[in-house]
Amino acid sequence: MKATGIVRRIDDLGRVVIPKEIRRTLCIREGAPLEIFTGREGEIVLKKYSPLGEIHSFAEQYAESLSQTAGLLVCITDMEKIIAASGAGKKEMLEKEISEELMDAAEGRKPIIAEIGQKEYIAISKAEQTSYQEEIIYPILSGGDVIGSVIFLSREKGKEREVRQKLAACAAMFLGSQMEA
Structure with missing residues (x-):
């Protein structure tokens, strides 16, 4: 110490x-x-x-399944860092501290669906070097508290956006319900 x-x-x-x-x-x-x-x-x-830290191995497996299904980079965060990532770019994101903007967005409890260049588009981590063309971010809520977020990052704009949004929303709700159980 x-x-x-x-x-x-x-x-x-x-x-x-x-x-x-x-x-x-x-x-x-x-x-x-x-x-x-x-x-x-x-x-x-x-x-x-970090309540999500308790299900670290489950979060890794879930991120892998989501990434394979959606065909893009998927990150799961707690309110401090990226605890699980899967897909192209995983090594650049895993275990990185999340940005203040992402922390504020999660605490705002509203999803972010944005393309690069839009004012809603935010950096995911403090050390982010890579720019993705599109991001979908849903906060994870458990017992009324924000405990993290599910993030989908794409190198292509607009492809299957609606399906990806629903998948990210479903993932965030599922992870939140697992923490309540």
Whole structure:
């Protein structure tokens, strides 16, 4: 662990404020879920929690099935990074941190269907180098909370868009329902 030199006191309700600098560095937003662990030497460890991380291998298999069905790059994200990807370009996307724009879009709970050059078109990851011609993004909702997104990326414009939209919407609803079960 890295020492920060910041000391906080526990208030009368047992709360501790995580300093703004640490929240900003680790991209911890208001309402973000944290897991609490205790260590052998009396440490208390806070870890960012990702419900989708618990079904990582399932998400990988599901992304593979979606990619083969739709014939394009499919990514599944939590609210921090791309946890599963399949299709051409998978290596460029997998495990990358998602962009602020994608985080905001997911929290907005509305799908994004956009072609490159349109104002709705957003970067998927912070380090994205590749431009895709079209993106379809659906937020994953579970128990009323946004927990991630399903993303279809295409190198061709407009091909089978309606079918792909329905497939992405279905995938997002299915993953959300799996987290509730």
